[in-house]
Amino acid sequence: MQTKTTVAPAVTLAIDETIKARVLALIFGTVILFSVGFAYSTPVHNAAHDTRHALAFPCH
Amino acid sequence: MVFRIFAAALAAGLLSAILITALQSVTIIPLIHEAETFEVAAPTHDHTATTEHDHSESEWMPAEGMERMLYTLLANFGAAVGFSLLLIAGLTFDLPSLSARRGVLWGLAGFGVFTISPALGLPPGIPGLAAPDEQAAQLWWLATVVLSAAGLGCLVFGKTIAFKAPGLVLLALPHLWGAPPVISESLVPAYMAARFSAMSIVLGGVFWVLIGTFSSLIFARLGEASGSNQDT
Known part of the structure:
Protein backbone atom coordinates (compact mmCIF):
# COMPACT_ATOMS: atom_id res chain seq x y z
CA MET A 1 0.00 0.00 0.00
CA GLN A 2 2.64 2.43 1.06
CA THR A 3 4.71 2.02 -2.08
CA LYS A 4 1.63 2.62 -4.24
CA THR A 5 0.86 5.94 -2.63
CA THR A 6 4.44 7.17 -3.09
CA VAL A 7 4.84 5.98 -6.70
CA ALA A 8 1.78 7.70 -8.13
CA PRO A 9 2.77 11.33 -7.39
CA ALA A 10 6.31 10.67 -8.60
CA VAL A 11 5.01 9.53 -11.99
CA THR A 12 2.70 12.54 -12.26
CA LEU A 13 5.62 14.83 -11.48
CA ALA A 14 7.77 13.21 -14.15
CA ILE A 15 5.03 13.70 -16.75
CA ASP A 16 4.47 17.34 -15.76
CA GLU A 17 8.19 17.92 -15.91
CA THR A 18 8.37 16.42 -19.42
CA ILE A 19 5.50 18.55 -20.69
CA LYS A 20 7.06 21.67 -19.17
CA ALA A 21 10.40 20.83 -20.79
CA ARG A 22 8.75 20.27 -24.19
CA VAL A 23 6.89 23.57 -24.04
CA LEU A 24 10.05 25.44 -23.03
CA ALA A 25 12.04 23.77 -25.84
CA LEU A 26 9.37 24.70 -28.39
CA ILE A 27 9.17 28.31 -27.20
CA PHE A 28 12.93 28.89 -27.04
CA GLY A 29 13.54 27.02 -30.31
CA THR A 30 10.95 29.12 -32.12
CA VAL A 31 12.20 32.42 -30.66
CA ILE A 32 15.83 31.66 -31.61
CA LEU A 33 14.84 30.56 -35.13
CA PHE A 34 12.72 33.68 -35.56
CA SER A 35 15.64 35.94 -34.58
CA VAL A 36 18.07 34.15 -36.90
CA GLY A 37 15.78 33.64 -39.87
CA PHE A 38 13.02 36.23 -39.78
CA ALA A 39 13.74 39.33 -37.66
CA TYR A 40 13.50 42.59 -39.66
CA SER A 41 16.10 44.52 -37.64
CA THR A 42 18.74 45.53 -40.19
CA PRO A 43 21.84 44.74 -38.07
CA VAL A 44 20.40 41.29 -37.24
CA HIS A 45 19.57 40.78 -40.90
CA ASN A 46 23.07 41.79 -41.99
CA ALA A 47 24.78 39.61 -39.39
CA ALA A 48 22.68 36.57 -40.32
CA HIS A 49 22.57 37.37 -44.06
CA ASP A 50 24.72 34.49 -45.35
CA THR A 51 23.05 32.00 -43.01
CA ARG A 52 19.59 33.10 -44.15
CA HIS A 53 20.52 32.57 -47.78
CA ALA A 54 22.47 29.33 -47.24
CA LEU A 55 19.69 27.74 -45.13
CA ALA A 56 17.00 29.11 -47.48
CA PHE A 57 15.07 31.25 -45.02
CA PRO A 58 13.04 33.67 -47.17
CA CYS A 59 15.31 36.70 -47.57
CA HIS A 60 14.78 39.72 -49.87
CA MET B 1 14.51 17.17 -18.17
CA VAL B 2 14.70 20.89 -18.93
CA PHE B 3 18.43 20.90 -18.29
CA ARG B 4 18.91 17.73 -20.30
CA ILE B 5 17.07 19.12 -23.36
CA PHE B 6 18.78 22.51 -23.33
CA ALA B 7 22.26 21.17 -22.63
CA ALA B 8 21.93 18.62 -25.44
CA ALA B 9 20.58 21.26 -27.85
CA LEU B 10 23.43 23.68 -27.05
CA ALA B 11 26.13 21.03 -27.47
CA ALA B 12 24.58 19.52 -30.61
CA GLY B 13 24.00 23.01 -32.02
CA LEU B 14 27.61 24.01 -31.44
CA LEU B 15 29.05 20.89 -33.09
CA SER B 16 26.64 21.05 -36.05
CA ALA B 17 27.23 24.78 -36.53
CA ILE B 18 31.02 24.45 -36.59
CA LEU B 19 30.92 21.61 -39.12
CA ILE B 20 28.28 23.18 -41.39
CA THR B 21 30.04 26.58 -41.33
CA ALA B 22 33.29 24.92 -42.39
CA LEU B 23 31.46 23.16 -45.21
CA GLN B 24 29.57 26.30 -46.26
CA SER B 25 32.74 28.37 -46.31
CA VAL B 26 34.16 26.28 -49.16
CA THR B 27 30.91 25.67 -51.05
CA ILE B 28 27.97 28.04 -50.85
CA ILE B 29 29.48 31.16 -49.29
CA PRO B 30 31.93 31.81 -52.17
CA LEU B 31 28.86 31.58 -54.43
CA ILE B 32 27.01 34.18 -52.33
CA HIS B 33 30.00 36.54 -52.59
CA GLU B 34 30.22 36.01 -56.33
CA ALA B 35 26.51 36.74 -56.72
CA GLU B 36 26.89 39.98 -54.79
CA THR B 37 29.24 41.33 -57.49
CA PHE B 38 26.31 41.02 -59.93
CA GLU B 39 23.94 42.66 -57.47
CA VAL B 40 26.23 45.63 -56.97
CA ALA B 41 27.08 45.94 -60.65
CA ALA B 42 23.47 45.86 -61.84
CA PRO B 43 22.59 49.32 -63.18
CA THR B 44 18.81 48.89 -62.85
CA HIS B 45 18.80 47.74 -59.24
CA ASP B 46 15.69 49.37 -57.81
CA HIS B 47 15.71 49.53 -54.02
CA THR B 48 12.25 51.00 -53.68
CA ALA B 49 10.37 48.32 -55.57
CA THR B 50 10.87 45.32 -53.30
CA THR B 51 12.28 45.61 -49.81
CA GLU B 52 14.84 47.67 -48.04
CA HIS B 53 18.01 45.91 -49.06
CA ASP B 54 20.99 45.30 -46.83
CA HIS B 55 23.77 46.86 -48.86
CA SER B 56 23.04 50.49 -48.04
CA GLU B 57 26.13 52.23 -46.71
CA SER B 58 24.56 53.73 -43.61
CA GLU B 59 23.55 50.50 -41.83
CA TRP B 60 25.92 48.37 -39.81
CA MET B 61 27.12 45.20 -41.43
CA PRO B 62 29.97 42.85 -40.58
CA ALA B 63 33.32 43.66 -42.21
CA GLU B 64 34.32 41.37 -45.06
CA GLY B 65 36.48 38.38 -44.22
CA MET B 66 36.85 36.95 -40.74
CA GLU B 67 34.19 39.12 -39.09
CA ARG B 68 31.54 38.20 -41.64
CA MET B 69 32.42 34.50 -41.26
CA LEU B 70 32.19 34.73 -37.46
CA TYR B 71 28.70 36.25 -37.66
CA THR B 72 27.71 33.47 -40.06
CA LEU B 73 29.02 30.94 -37.54
CA LEU B 74 27.01 32.68 -34.80
CA ALA B 75 23.85 32.69 -36.91
CA ASN B 76 24.38 29.05 -37.87
CA PHE B 77 24.81 28.26 -34.17
CA GLY B 78 21.50 30.00 -33.42
CA ALA B 79 19.72 28.11 -36.19
CA ALA B 80 21.28 24.80 -35.11
CA VAL B 81 20.29 25.28 -31.44
CA GLY B 82 16.76 26.27 -32.47
CA PHE B 83 16.40 23.25 -34.75
CA SER B 84 17.94 20.96 -32.09
CA LEU B 85 15.46 22.18 -29.45
CA LEU B 86 12.54 21.38 -31.75
CA LEU B 87 14.04 18.03 -32.73
CA ILE B 88 14.71 17.00 -29.12
CA ALA B 89 11.18 18.07 -28.15
CA GLY B 90 10.11 15.52 -30.77
CA LEU B 91 12.57 12.92 -29.44
CA THR B 92 10.91 13.09 -26.00
CA PHE B 93 7.84 11.46 -27.58
CA ASP B 94 10.08 8.71 -28.91
CA LEU B 95 12.17 7.88 -25.81
CA PRO B 96 11.91 4.07 -25.84
CA SER B 97 13.59 3.88 -29.25
CA LEU B 98 16.17 6.61 -28.62
CA SER B 99 19.32 5.99 -30.70
CA ALA B 100 21.59 7.81 -33.13
CA ARG B 101 19.82 6.03 -35.96
CA ARG B 102 16.45 7.25 -34.73
CA GLY B 103 18.00 10.71 -34.42
CA VAL B 104 18.99 10.64 -38.08
CA LEU B 105 15.38 9.76 -38.98
CA TRP B 106 14.15 12.74 -36.97
CA GLY B 107 16.80 14.85 -38.71
CA LEU B 108 15.51 13.68 -42.10
CA ALA B 109 11.99 14.61 -40.98
CA GLY B 110 13.29 18.08 -40.12
CA PHE B 111 14.96 18.24 -43.53
CA GLY B 112 11.64 17.39 -45.21
CA VAL B 113 9.66 19.90 -43.16
CA PHE B 114 12.11 22.83 -43.09
CA THR B 115 14.00 22.40 -46.38
CA ILE B 116 12.31 20.18 -48.97
CA SER B 117 8.71 21.28 -48.57
CA PRO B 118 9.36 25.06 -48.58
CA ALA B 119 11.86 24.62 -51.45
CA LEU B 120 9.05 23.34 -53.69
CA GLY B 121 7.44 26.78 -53.62
CA LEU B 122 10.36 29.02 -52.73
CA PRO B 123 13.56 27.58 -54.22
CA PRO B 124 16.57 28.55 -52.06
CA GLY B 125 17.50 31.97 -53.43
CA ILE B 126 20.98 33.29 -54.12
CA PRO B 127 21.30 37.06 -53.42
CA GLY B 128 19.96 38.94 -56.45
CA LEU B 129 17.56 36.20 -57.52
CA ALA B 130 14.02 37.17 -58.52
CA ALA B 131 11.90 36.82 -55.37
CA VAL B 182 7.81 36.59 -57.90
CA ILE B 183 7.81 40.40 -58.14
CA SER B 184 11.44 41.33 -58.88
CA GLU B 185 13.89 40.73 -61.71
CA SER B 186 16.88 38.39 -61.43
CA LEU B 187 20.29 40.04 -61.43
CA VAL B 188 22.33 36.83 -61.39
CA PRO B 189 22.96 34.29 -64.17
CA ALA B 190 20.48 31.40 -64.17
CA TYR B 191 23.18 28.73 -64.00
CA MET B 192 24.65 30.27 -60.86
CA ALA B 193 21.22 30.51 -59.23
CA ALA B 194 20.45 26.87 -60.04
CA ARG B 195 23.78 25.75 -58.57
CA PHE B 196 23.02 27.73 -55.44
CA SER B 197 19.58 26.13 -55.01
CA ALA B 198 20.93 22.61 -55.41
CA MET B 199 23.84 23.30 -53.08
CA SER B 200 21.61 24.84 -50.43
CA ILE B 201 19.28 21.82 -50.42
CA VAL B 202 22.17 19.34 -50.18
CA LEU B 203 23.80 21.33 -47.36
CA GLY B 204 20.40 21.49 -45.65
CA GLY B 205 20.33 17.69 -45.68
CA VAL B 206 23.83 17.48 -44.23
CA PHE B 207 22.96 20.07 -41.56
CA TRP B 208 19.84 18.16 -40.48
CA VAL B 209 21.62 14.80 -40.36
CA LEU B 210 24.33 16.38 -38.17
CA ILE B 211 21.69 17.95 -35.91
CA GLY B 212 19.73 14.69 -35.65
CA THR B 213 22.82 12.60 -34.91
CA PHE B 214 24.41 14.91 -32.33
CA SER B 215 21.10 15.78 -30.64
CA SER B 216 20.07 12.16 -30.13
CA LEU B 217 23.55 10.99 -29.07
CA ILE B 218 24.07 13.77 -26.53
CA PHE B 219 20.47 13.67 -25.30
CA ALA B 220 20.75 9.90 -24.72
CA ARG B 221 24.14 10.30 -23.06
CA LEU B 222 22.87 12.94 -20.64
CA GLY B 223 19.97 10.62 -19.75
CA GLU B 224 22.39 7.81 -18.90
CA ALA B 225 24.54 10.17 -16.89
CA SER B 226 21.62 11.25 -14.69
CA GLY B 227 20.38 7.65 -14.52
CA SER B 228 16.89 8.81 -15.37
CA ASN B 229 16.48 7.51 -18.89
CA GLN B 230 13.39 5.56 -17.95
CA ASP B 231 11.16 8.08 -16.29
CA THR B 232 12.22 11.38 -17.84
Whole structure:
Protein backbone atom coordinates (compact mmCIF):
# COMPACT_ATOMS: atom_id res chain seq x y z
CA MET A 1 0.00 0.00 0.00
CA GLN A 2 2.64 2.43 1.06
CA THR A 3 4.71 2.02 -2.08
CA LYS A 4 1.63 2.62 -4.24
CA THR A 5 0.86 5.94 -2.63
CA THR A 6 4.44 7.17 -3.09
CA VAL A 7 4.84 5.98 -6.70
CA ALA A 8 1.78 7.70 -8.13
CA PRO A 9 2.77 11.33 -7.39
CA ALA A 10 6.31 10.67 -8.60
CA VAL A 11 5.01 9.53 -11.99
CA THR A 12 2.70 12.54 -12.26
CA LEU A 13 5.62 14.83 -11.48
CA ALA A 14 7.77 13.21 -14.15
CA ILE A 15 5.03 13.70 -16.75
CA ASP A 16 4.47 17.34 -15.76
CA GLU A 17 8.19 17.92 -15.91
CA THR A 18 8.37 16.42 -19.42
CA ILE A 19 5.50 18.55 -20.69
CA LYS A 20 7.06 21.67 -19.17
CA ALA A 21 10.40 20.83 -20.79
CA ARG A 22 8.75 20.27 -24.19
CA VAL A 23 6.89 23.57 -24.04
CA LEU A 24 10.05 25.44 -23.03
CA ALA A 25 12.04 23.77 -25.84
CA LEU A 26 9.37 24.70 -28.39
CA ILE A 27 9.17 28.31 -27.20
CA PHE A 28 12.93 28.89 -27.04
CA GLY A 29 13.54 27.02 -30.31
CA THR A 30 10.95 29.12 -32.12
CA VAL A 31 12.20 32.42 -30.66
CA ILE A 32 15.83 31.66 -31.61
CA LEU A 33 14.84 30.56 -35.13
CA PHE A 34 12.72 33.68 -35.56
CA SER A 35 15.64 35.94 -34.58
CA VAL A 36 18.07 34.15 -36.90
CA GLY A 37 15.78 33.64 -39.87
CA PHE A 38 13.02 36.23 -39.78
CA ALA A 39 13.74 39.33 -37.66
CA TYR A 40 13.50 42.59 -39.66
CA SER A 41 16.10 44.52 -37.64
CA THR A 42 18.74 45.53 -40.19
CA PRO A 43 21.84 44.74 -38.07
CA VAL A 44 20.40 41.29 -37.24
CA HIS A 45 19.57 40.78 -40.90
CA ASN A 46 23.07 41.79 -41.99
CA ALA A 47 24.78 39.61 -39.39
CA ALA A 48 22.68 36.57 -40.32
CA HIS A 49 22.57 37.37 -44.06
CA ASP A 50 24.72 34.49 -45.35
CA THR A 51 23.05 32.00 -43.01
CA ARG A 52 19.59 33.10 -44.15
CA HIS A 53 20.52 32.57 -47.78
CA ALA A 54 22.47 29.33 -47.24
CA LEU A 55 19.69 27.74 -45.13
CA ALA A 56 17.00 29.11 -47.48
CA PHE A 57 15.07 31.25 -45.02
CA PRO A 58 13.04 33.67 -47.17
CA CYS A 59 15.31 36.70 -47.57
CA HIS A 60 14.78 39.72 -49.87
CA MET B 1 14.51 17.17 -18.17
CA VAL B 2 14.70 20.89 -18.93
CA PHE B 3 18.43 20.90 -18.29
CA ARG B 4 18.91 17.73 -20.30
CA ILE B 5 17.07 19.12 -23.36
CA PHE B 6 18.78 22.51 -23.33
CA ALA B 7 22.26 21.17 -22.63
CA ALA B 8 21.93 18.62 -25.44
CA ALA B 9 20.58 21.26 -27.85
CA LEU B 10 23.43 23.68 -27.05
CA ALA B 11 26.13 21.03 -27.47
CA ALA B 12 24.58 19.52 -30.61
CA GLY B 13 24.00 23.01 -32.02
CA LEU B 14 27.61 24.01 -31.44
CA LEU B 15 29.05 20.89 -33.09
CA SER B 16 26.64 21.05 -36.05
CA ALA B 17 27.23 24.78 -36.53
CA ILE B 18 31.02 24.45 -36.59
CA LEU B 19 30.92 21.61 -39.12
CA ILE B 20 28.28 23.18 -41.39
CA THR B 21 30.04 26.58 -41.33
CA ALA B 22 33.29 24.92 -42.39
CA LEU B 23 31.46 23.16 -45.21
CA GLN B 24 29.57 26.30 -46.26
CA SER B 25 32.74 28.37 -46.31
CA VAL B 26 34.16 26.28 -49.16
CA THR B 27 30.91 25.67 -51.05
CA ILE B 28 27.97 28.04 -50.85
CA ILE B 29 29.48 31.16 -49.29
CA PRO B 30 31.93 31.81 -52.17
CA LEU B 31 28.86 31.58 -54.43
CA ILE B 32 27.01 34.18 -52.33
CA HIS B 33 30.00 36.54 -52.59
CA GLU B 34 30.22 36.01 -56.33
CA ALA B 35 26.51 36.74 -56.72
CA GLU B 36 26.89 39.98 -54.79
CA THR B 37 29.24 41.33 -57.49
CA PHE B 38 26.31 41.02 -59.93
CA GLU B 39 23.94 42.66 -57.47
CA VAL B 40 26.23 45.63 -56.97
CA ALA B 41 27.08 45.94 -60.65
CA ALA B 42 23.47 45.86 -61.84
CA PRO B 43 22.59 49.32 -63.18
CA THR B 44 18.81 48.89 -62.85
CA HIS B 45 18.80 47.74 -59.24
CA ASP B 46 15.69 49.37 -57.81
CA HIS B 47 15.71 49.53 -54.02
CA THR B 48 12.25 51.00 -53.68
CA ALA B 49 10.37 48.32 -55.57
CA THR B 50 10.87 45.32 -53.30
CA THR B 51 12.28 45.61 -49.81
CA GLU B 52 14.84 47.67 -48.04
CA HIS B 53 18.01 45.91 -49.06
CA ASP B 54 20.99 45.30 -46.83
CA HIS B 55 23.77 46.86 -48.86
CA SER B 56 23.04 50.49 -48.04
CA GLU B 57 26.13 52.23 -46.71
CA SER B 58 24.56 53.73 -43.61
CA GLU B 59 23.55 50.50 -41.83
CA TRP B 60 25.92 48.37 -39.81
CA MET B 61 27.12 45.20 -41.43
CA PRO B 62 29.97 42.85 -40.58
CA ALA B 63 33.32 43.66 -42.21
CA GLU B 64 34.32 41.37 -45.06
CA GLY B 65 36.48 38.38 -44.22
CA MET B 66 36.85 36.95 -40.74
CA GLU B 67 34.19 39.12 -39.09
CA ARG B 68 31.54 38.20 -41.64
CA MET B 69 32.42 34.50 -41.26
CA LEU B 70 32.19 34.73 -37.46
CA TYR B 71 28.70 36.25 -37.66
CA THR B 72 27.71 33.47 -40.06
CA LEU B 73 29.02 30.94 -37.54
CA LEU B 74 27.01 32.68 -34.80
CA ALA B 75 23.85 32.69 -36.91
CA ASN B 76 24.38 29.05 -37.87
CA PHE B 77 24.81 28.26 -34.17
CA GLY B 78 21.50 30.00 -33.42
CA ALA B 79 19.72 28.11 -36.19
CA ALA B 80 21.28 24.80 -35.11
CA VAL B 81 20.29 25.28 -31.44
CA GLY B 82 16.76 26.27 -32.47
CA PHE B 83 16.40 23.25 -34.75
CA SER B 84 17.94 20.96 -32.09
CA LEU B 85 15.46 22.18 -29.45
CA LEU B 86 12.54 21.38 -31.75
CA LEU B 87 14.04 18.03 -32.73
CA ILE B 88 14.71 17.00 -29.12
CA ALA B 89 11.18 18.07 -28.15
CA GLY B 90 10.11 15.52 -30.77
CA LEU B 91 12.57 12.92 -29.44
CA THR B 92 10.91 13.09 -26.00
CA PHE B 93 7.84 11.46 -27.58
CA ASP B 94 10.08 8.71 -28.91
CA LEU B 95 12.17 7.88 -25.81
CA PRO B 96 11.91 4.07 -25.84
CA SER B 97 13.59 3.88 -29.25
CA LEU B 98 16.17 6.61 -28.62
CA SER B 99 19.32 5.99 -30.70
CA ALA B 100 21.59 7.81 -33.13
CA ARG B 101 19.82 6.03 -35.96
CA ARG B 102 16.45 7.25 -34.73
CA GLY B 103 18.00 10.71 -34.42
CA VAL B 104 18.99 10.64 -38.08
CA LEU B 105 15.38 9.76 -38.98
CA TRP B 106 14.15 12.74 -36.97
CA GLY B 107 16.80 14.85 -38.71
CA LEU B 108 15.51 13.68 -42.10
CA ALA B 109 11.99 14.61 -40.98
CA GLY B 110 13.29 18.08 -40.12
CA PHE B 111 14.96 18.24 -43.53
CA GLY B 112 11.64 17.39 -45.21
CA VAL B 113 9.66 19.90 -43.16
CA PHE B 114 12.11 22.83 -43.09
CA THR B 115 14.00 22.40 -46.38
CA ILE B 116 12.31 20.18 -48.97
CA SER B 117 8.71 21.28 -48.57
CA PRO B 118 9.36 25.06 -48.58
CA ALA B 119 11.86 24.62 -51.45
CA LEU B 120 9.05 23.34 -53.69
CA GLY B 121 7.44 26.78 -53.62
CA LEU B 122 10.36 29.02 -52.73
CA PRO B 123 13.56 27.58 -54.22
CA PRO B 124 16.57 28.55 -52.06
CA GLY B 125 17.50 31.97 -53.43
CA ILE B 126 20.98 33.29 -54.12
CA PRO B 127 21.30 37.06 -53.42
CA GLY B 128 19.96 38.94 -56.45
CA LEU B 129 17.56 36.20 -57.52
CA ALA B 130 14.02 37.17 -58.52
CA ALA B 131 11.90 36.82 -55.37
CA PRO B 132 8.38 37.33 -54.05
CA ASP B 133 7.46 40.05 -51.57
CA GLU B 134 9.54 39.23 -48.49
CA GLN B 135 6.69 39.30 -45.99
CA ALA B 136 4.44 37.16 -48.19
CA ALA B 137 7.30 34.69 -48.67
CA GLN B 138 7.94 34.49 -44.92
CA LEU B 139 4.24 33.92 -44.21
CA TRP B 140 4.01 31.15 -46.81
CA TRP B 141 7.24 29.58 -45.54
CA LEU B 142 5.95 29.57 -41.96
CA ALA B 143 2.56 28.12 -42.93
CA THR B 144 4.28 25.47 -45.05
CA VAL B 145 6.60 24.41 -42.21
CA VAL B 146 3.75 24.18 -39.67
CA LEU B 147 1.40 22.29 -42.04
CA SER B 148 4.17 19.95 -43.25
CA ALA B 149 5.21 19.13 -39.67
CA ALA B 150 1.60 18.38 -38.71
CA GLY B 151 1.07 16.38 -41.91
CA LEU B 152 4.23 14.33 -41.54
CA GLY B 153 3.37 13.68 -37.88
CA CYS B 154 -0.09 12.35 -38.84
CA LEU B 155 1.40 10.25 -41.61
CA VAL B 156 4.17 8.68 -39.51
CA PHE B 157 2.45 8.30 -36.13
CA GLY B 158 -1.16 7.84 -37.27
CA LYS B 159 -2.18 4.21 -36.90
CA THR B 160 -5.21 4.29 -39.19
CA ILE B 161 -6.19 5.75 -42.54
CA ALA B 162 -8.32 8.27 -40.62
CA PHE B 163 -5.05 9.89 -39.45
CA LYS B 164 -2.84 9.18 -42.43
CA ALA B 165 -5.17 10.63 -45.08
CA PRO B 166 -5.50 14.06 -43.42
CA GLY B 167 -1.71 13.96 -43.06
CA LEU B 168 -1.34 13.77 -46.82
CA VAL B 169 -3.82 16.63 -47.25
CA LEU B 170 -1.87 18.80 -44.79
CA LEU B 171 1.38 18.04 -46.65
CA ALA B 172 -0.15 18.97 -50.01
CA LEU B 173 -2.13 22.01 -48.85
CA PRO B 174 0.57 24.73 -49.03
CA HIS B 175 1.50 23.58 -52.55
CA LEU B 176 -2.12 23.50 -53.74
CA TRP B 177 -2.50 27.01 -52.33
CA GLY B 178 0.74 28.04 -54.03
CA ALA B 179 3.71 30.17 -53.04
CA PRO B 180 3.48 33.96 -53.51
CA PRO B 181 4.40 35.20 -57.03
CA VAL B 182 7.81 36.59 -57.90
CA ILE B 183 7.81 40.40 -58.14
CA SER B 184 11.44 41.33 -58.88
CA GLU B 185 13.89 40.73 -61.71
CA SER B 186 16.88 38.39 -61.43
CA LEU B 187 20.29 40.04 -61.43
CA VAL B 188 22.33 36.83 -61.39
CA PRO B 189 22.96 34.29 -64.17
CA ALA B 190 20.48 31.40 -64.17
CA TYR B 191 23.18 28.73 -64.00
CA MET B 192 24.65 30.27 -60.86
CA ALA B 193 21.22 30.51 -59.23
CA ALA B 194 20.45 26.87 -60.04
CA ARG B 195 23.78 25.75 -58.57
CA PHE B 196 23.02 27.73 -55.44
CA SER B 197 19.58 26.13 -55.01
CA ALA B 198 20.93 22.61 -55.41
CA MET B 199 23.84 23.30 -53.08
CA SER B 200 21.61 24.84 -50.43
CA ILE B 201 19.28 21.82 -50.42
CA VAL B 202 22.17 19.34 -50.18
CA LEU B 203 23.80 21.33 -47.36
CA GLY B 204 20.40 21.49 -45.65
CA GLY B 205 20.33 17.69 -45.68
CA VAL B 206 23.83 17.48 -44.23
CA PHE B 207 22.96 20.07 -41.56
CA TRP B 208 19.84 18.16 -40.48
CA VAL B 209 21.62 14.80 -40.36
CA LEU B 210 24.33 16.38 -38.17
CA ILE B 211 21.69 17.95 -35.91
CA GLY B 212 19.73 14.69 -35.65
CA THR B 213 22.82 12.60 -34.91
CA PHE B 214 24.41 14.91 -32.33
CA SER B 215 21.10 15.78 -30.64
CA SER B 216 20.07 12.16 -30.13
CA LEU B 217 23.55 10.99 -29.07
CA ILE B 218 24.07 13.77 -26.53
CA PHE B 219 20.47 13.67 -25.30
CA ALA B 220 20.75 9.90 -24.72
CA ARG B 221 24.14 10.30 -23.06
CA LEU B 222 22.87 12.94 -20.64
CA GLY B 223 19.97 10.62 -19.75
CA GLU B 224 22.39 7.81 -18.90
CA ALA B 225 24.54 10.17 -16.89
CA SER B 226 21.62 11.25 -14.69
CA GLY B 227 20.38 7.65 -14.52
CA SER B 228 16.89 8.81 -15.37
CA ASN B 229 16.48 7.51 -18.89
CA GLN B 230 13.39 5.56 -17.95
CA ASP B 231 11.16 8.08 -16.29
CA THR B 232 12.22 11.38 -17.84
